[in-house]
Amino acid sequence: MRNVIGAVCINCGVQYEAGDTTYTCKQCGGVLDIQYDYGYIKSRLNRETLAARKDFSMWRYLELLPIEEGSRLTPLRIGGSPLYRAEKLGEHLGLKKLYIKDDGLNPTGSLKDRASAIAVVRAAHAGMHTVACSSTGNAASSLAGNAAAMGLESFIFVPERAPKGKVAQLMIFGAHVISVKGNYEDTFRLSAEAIEKWGWYNRNAAINPYLSEGKKTVSLEIAEQLGFKAPDYVAVSVGDGCTIAGVWKGFKDLYAIGLIDALPRLISVQAKGCCPINRAIETNRPLEPMEENTLADSIAVGVPRNGEKALRAIRESQGLTITVSDDEILTAMRLLGATSGVFGEPAGVTGTAGIKKAVEQHLIPAEAVVVSLVTGNGLKDTASAQCAAGEPLHIPPDLGILIAELDRT
Numbered sequence: 001m002r003n004v005i006g007a008v009c010i011n012c013g014v015q016y017e018a019g020d021t022t023y024t025c026k027q028c029g030g031v032l033d034i035q036y037d038y039g040y041i042k043s044r045l046n047r048e049t050l051a052a053r054k055d056f057s058m059w060r061y062l063e064l065l066p067i068e069e070g071s072r073l074t075p076l077r078i079g080g081s082p083l084y085r086a087e088k089l090g091e092h093l094g095l096k097k098l099y100i101k102d103d104g105l106n107p108t109g110s111l112k113d114r115a116s117a118i119a120v121v122r123a124a125h126a127g128m129h130t131v132a133c134s135s136t137g138n139a140a141s142s143l144a145g146n147a148a149a150m151g152l153e154s155f156i157f158v159p160e161r162a163p164k165g166k167v168a169q170l171m172i173f174g175a176h177v178i179s180v181k182g183n184y185e186d187t188f189r190l191s192a193e194a195i196e197k198w199g200w201y202n203r204n205a206a207i208n209p210y211l212s213e214g215k216k217t218v219s220l221e222i223a224e225q226l227g228f229k230a231p232d233y234v235a236v237s238v239g240d241g242c243t244i245a246g247v248w249k250g251f252k253d254l255y256a257i258g259l260i261d262a263l264p265r266l267i268s269v270q271a272k273g274c275c276p277i278n279r280a281i282e283t284n285r286p287l288e289p290m291e292e293n294t295l296a297d298s299i300a301v302g303v304p305r306n307g308e309k310a311l312r313a314i315r316e317s318q319g320l321t322i323t324v325s326d327d328e329i330l331t332a333m334r335l336l337g338a339t340s341g342v343f344g345e346p347a348g349v350t351g352t353a354g355i356k357k358a359v360e361q362h363l364i365p366a367e368a369v370v371v372s373l374v375t376g377n378g379l380k381d382t383a384s385a386q387c388a389a390g391e392p393l394h395i396p397p398d399l400g401i402l403i404a405e406l407d408r409t
């Protein structure tokens, strides 16, 4: 990879060469961060070369991705999701320039596809036939779908709490699914042991430093869609921390190659029932495990595996932390749908709930350019959507009764 210099441990700063296949630091066990040769990339990825490219998938930014030359890329169209100007929602919240980046429109319905694409392309290039991960759901369905598209086998470990829709997706994609009686932490540990035992390609985002590189493409798109400008704020729902770290990396990369001249502030949004990352920021103390009490299953991560990367991203960006209740998440789901026609799952709309609260608390000004990252599709978890939206009008097939009912309400 001519564009990649190597990797650096975010804890102790030890450097690793590009060819090294380590996932975590051999010295301290810390998470690694991929480093690029920005001088080289700058000459190949700029406004002119981008203007000439007709590929609007995440591979549009290949020079900024850790993909070996000559790799076979996934046939699925990942990335290139729309950035909508959300005028009505903005009016509602008191923001003049609010945007929605709808990543629920990815092939398997979540932003995780951006990471899984990197995993399957790298696994296939390395000649591996099986990929594996543990997940609360979306990383799993995403890996299973992308593996199917690449002709790879997948082994997926899910906690028993994972919503039925997500597990159904895994089964349809032909994955070997192992539902673990335990929480996410137990599931993660078992998957790590199995991956070690059978030598599968490891898609666990926390361990594999290449995956947040895929997630960062969402920021590359946002900046390009805004005419090579960074927004003032980007709100991200946070579980393991890999997404928010990737979002930050994307903007920093663009800044490093001169495509944007300012960086956004991140808004880290977590659920009240499970907010170890926000709590660490707010108390300025090391991460401490928390229970996983939220209906936003995709961000119910009591022991965040990418916590350090996330904390660093939030601090470096002078970010905000906002913690929202499950009720606030359900309200945001209904509000987003009714004002914008965008349907997000609970964790998908948690960022929107955070923006609403941040405006109410006067933490972001009305003129700010704000992006709400919708990370997952609402059809993944219709049970929660029913909690948010309630029941329809139930009547017999009789126009008279319909008229009477509509007059009444």
Ligand SMILES: *Cc1c(COP(=O)(O)O)cnc(C)c1O
Residues within 6 Å of the ligand: 110, 111, 112, 138, 139, 205, 237, 238, 239, 240, 241, 242, 243, 244, 298, 299, 301, 345, 347, 348, 375, 376, 377
């Ligand atoms: C995984 C996920 C997140 C959070 O990403 P992390 O890397 O775990 O912080 C947010 N929303 C959805 C829909 C997700 O699937």
Ligand SMILES: [Zn+2]
Residues within 6 Å of the ligand: 009, 010, 011, 012, 013, 014, 025, 026, 027, 028, 029, 030
């Ligand atoms: Zn280290």
